[in-house]
Amino acid sequence: EIVMTQSPATLAVSPGERVTLSCRASQSVSINVAWYQQKVGQAPRLLIYGASTRATGIPARFSGSGSETVFTLAISSLQSEDFAVYYCQQYNNWPRTFGQGTKVEIK
Amino acid sequence: EVLLVESGGGLVQAGGSLRLSCGASGFSFSTYGMTWVRQAPGKGLEWVSGISGSGGSTYYADSVTGRFSISRDNSKNTLYLEMNSLRAEDTAVYYCAKVGSYSGYFDYWGQGILVTVSS
Numbered sequence: 001e002i003v004m005t006q007s008p009a010t011l012a013v014s015p016g017e018r019v020t021l022s023c024r025a026s027q028s029v030s031i032n033v034a035w036y037q038q039k040v041g042q043a044p045r046l047l048i049y050g051a052s053t054r055a056t057g058i059p060a061r062f063s064g065s066g067s068e069t070v071f072t073l074a075i076s077s078l079q080s081e082d083f084a085v086y087y088c089q090q091y092n093n094w095p096r097t098f099g100q101g102t103k104v105e106i107k
Numbered sequence: 108e109v110l111l112v113e114s115g116g117g118l119v120q121a122g123g124s125l126r127l128s129c130g131a132s133g134f135s136f137s138t139y140g141m142t143w144v145r146q147a148p149g150k151g152l153e154w155v156s157g158i159s160g161s162g163g164s165t166y167y168a169d170s171v172t173g174r175f176s177i178s179r180d181n182s183k184n185t186l187y188l189e190m191n192s193l194r195a196e197d198t199a200v201y202y203c204a205k206v207g208s209y210s211g212y213f214d215y216w217g218q219g220i221l222v223t224v225s226s
């Protein structure tokens with residue numbers, strides 16, 4: 001099973017700041033990585049797939065990059081609605097696996 | 108508009124069984140793979156099981172292999188998860204999700220349904 005490791009576990013950020021979240025795969029997953037946002041009490045929402053393609057309706061301030069084993073999700077200027085938990089997921093191999101999540105909270 | 112609605116959750120004793128359903132609308136159901144993802148209270152996301160559009164291929168996490176069975180009825184636009192020999196650690200919110208175009212990411216999610224296994 002491919003292990004996805006996210007860092008940091010928690011990030012305290014002020015609105016308007018740029019945020020970078022990291023995700024590492026235990027072996028190469030090519031660009032088959034997705035990122036999701038989950039707010040309290042809500043289902044996850046797809047942000048990025050194919051490592052860097054924004055999903056429908058996702059604002060341009062969200063961007064993804066990386067390949068093989070190292071991936072990054074960046075939020076260029078954090079808005080109040082962006083405070084949430086973010087998960088990466090690989091879909092290169094079965095079983096599909098998620099990272100443990102990064103919580104972005106208000107500083 | 109894509110809509111996924113889970114049902115069938117609830118409280119069950121350890122060792123018992125439960126069947127979850129997920130009704131789908133707003134897309135060509137038989138064309139897309141579907142999946143179940145769960146989230147234990149206060150924890151992260153865990154992929155549980157997946158099925159191809161035709162239903163001919165199924166996949167399971169090691170933690171549920173041999174106990175859970177995924178299936179679909181394309182005539183009813185409905186996805187199922189049959190859960191047997193339930194354990195306390197199966198307690199979670201279960202989400203059904205649609206798989207993105209011939210890929211493995213999950214582009215639409217249901218609102219989730221709570222399954223509680225009492226020991």
